[in-house]
Structure formats: structure tokens, C-alpha cells
Amino acid sequence: MPQDHKNKRNSKDSNDEMIHLIDNLNRDDDLKYNRRAFLKSAVGASITLGLATLPFSAIALNREEDDTNRKMITQLKDLPKDSSMNFNYPTDDEPAILVHTKEGKLKAYNNKCTHLQCPVFYEKEESVLLCPCHRGFFSVDNGQPLAGPPQRELPLIELEVKDGVVYAVGRKVRHGE
Amino acid sequence: MQSEGKSAMVNKKYWIIIFLTLAVNVVMLQWTIESFYGEEYVHVWLYTAIGTTSSLVCFLTFWQWRKQEYRK
Numbered sequence: 001m002p003q004d005h006k007n008k009r010n011s012k013d014s015n016d017e018m019i020h021l022i023d024n025l026n027r028d029d030d031l032k033y034n035r036r037a038f039l040k041s042a043v044g045a046s047i048t049l050g051l052a053t054l055p056f057s058a059i060a061l062n063r064e065e066d067d068t069n070r071k072m073i074t075q076l077k078d079l080p081k082d083s084s085m086n087f088n089y090p091t092d093d094e095p096a097i098l099v100h101t102k103e104g105k106l107k108a109y110n111n112k113c114t115h116l117q118c119p120v121f122y123e124k125e126e127s128v129l130l131c132p133c134h135r136g137f138f139s140v141d142n143g144q145p146l147a148g149p150p151q152r153e154l155p156l157i158e159l160e161v162k163d164g165v166v167y168a169v170g171r172k173v174r175h176g177e
Numbered sequence: 178m179q180s181e182g183k184s185a186m187v188n189k190k191y192w193i194i195i196f197l198t199l200a201v202n203v204v205m206l207q208w209t210i211e212s213f214y215g216e217e218y219v220h221v222w223l224y225t226a227i228g229t230t231s232s233l234v235c236f237l238t239f240w241q242w243r244k245q246e247y248r249k
Contacts, residue, residue, distance in 0.1 A: 036246065042195055043239040049202035050232030053209040057225040060218040174215035 073166045084122035089157055089168045099140055109143045109154035191242035198235035202228050
């Protein structure tokens with residue numbers, strides 16, 4: 001009987017008013033959340049994060065080959081100064097805009113706004129690219145955002161003019177000019 | 178006593194290395210995703226290589242720590 005009483009008194013969450021000496025100890029938690037377990041979790045997290053980069057490389061390997069995609073856009077004479085036209089590059093699903101600026105320079109960008117992918121237009125009066133959805137402005141010279149919600153630049157399409165024909169020859173998504 | 182202190186120092190070294198690899202891997206994953214969406218595939222491979230190496234270092238360090246920690 002005395003032994004019985006003692007056991008009850010020392011059991012976890014006992015209502016025995018005599019002592020609650022073991023209330024601050026929780027053996028299950030001690031086994032689960034300790035220094036060793038903490039380090040093991042850190043190791044698990046580190047390895048998982050490191051290996052999580054692998055799928056991106058695997059996909060990148062498959063996508064690499066479409067680097068030399070050369071496509072005719074238009075005849076230069078069909079595009080007067082201070083005007084623009086739309087085309088698709090590098091695939092038919094990716095719309096782009098070719099601008100012949102007032103200064104006679106040719107600039108081309110994918111014209112999906114980098115905010116919410118609305119189409120971007122050439123605004124003649126201010127010589128900027130405008131996204132009308134949320135009034136985002138991009139520079140015609142380098143595709144960088146000037147005002148409004150967009151934070152990233154428009155993908156730059158590299159051009160080549162040969163015998164009066166404008167070709168798209170490559171694309172840089174992050175060009176940071 | 179002296180050997181205990183030395184052992185604690187060695188253990189600390191493991192902890193530091195493991196947490197350094199954790200920090201490196203967080204940054205590598207972030208940069209890999211950034212480069213992937215920027216279509217800078219050379220960078221993607223570079224960051225993946227660094228991330229994988231760092232994971233390997235982490236695992237080997239953990240292995241050493243485990244040996245030391247559970248040694249009786």
C-alpha cells in the first residue's frame with residue numbers, strides 16, 4: 001500500500017497535493033527535443049535544401065539546346081521610325097514587340113509585363129513601353145521598369161539586321177542593362 | 178577534464194560546419210531558382226554543384242559528429 005501511494009503521487013499530472021516535483025520534467029519531450037535532435041534536424045534541412053537544387057539543373061539540361069534560334073521578324077522598310085509591331089519569339093506562344101525608335105534604333109522585348117503578364121505596348125508620346133493593366137512603364141532603351149508595379153525588366157531579344165531584314169537571334173531574360 | 182574541453186571544442190567545430198552548410202544551401206537554392214527563371218543555365222549548374230557539395234560536406238561532418246557523440 002505505501003508503495004502504491006508513492007507511485008501514484010509521482011505519476012505525471014498527479015493531483016496529489018503533497019509534491020509536484022516531476023511536473024517540470026517531461027521525459028518524452030526530453031527525448032524528442034534535445035541538442036542531438038536539433039542538430040539532426042539542421043543536417044536534414046541542409047541536405048534537403050542542397051539537393052533541392054538538382055531538379056532545376058536537370059530541367060536546365062533539357063532546355064539548353066534552343067539557344068541558336070534565329071527567326072525573321074520583318075523587312076526594315078515596313079517598320080517606319082517611331083512605330084512598333086508584334087511578333088512571337090522564341091516560340092509561337094511567347095509574344096514580343098519590336099520598336100523602331102525615334103532615334104532609329106531597333107529594340108525588341110518579350111511584351112508580357114513582368115508584373116501580371118498583361119501585354120505591353122509602345123507609347124509614342126513619351127517613348128516608353130506601357131502596360132495598361134496597372135500602369136507599369138518600361139524603358140524602350142533597355143526594358144527596365146521605370147514606374148508602376150513591375151520590378152523586373154522585360155526579356156531582351158537580340159536583333160540582327162541583314163540586307164534590310166530584321167532577325168531575332170537570341171534572348172536574354174535577365175540582362176540588367 | 179582537459180580532454181573533455183577538447184572534445185567540446187571538436188563538437189563545436191561540427192556544429193559550426195553544419196550550420197554554415199545550411200546557410201550556404203539556403204542561399205544556393207535561392208540563387209538557383211533565380212537563375213533558372215532568368216534562363217542563366219550556366220549559373221544554375223554552378224549553384225547546384227555548390228549546393229550538392231555543401232550537402233555532401235554536411236553529411237560527412239554529421240557522420241563524424243555522430244561517431245564522436247555516441248562514442249562511449
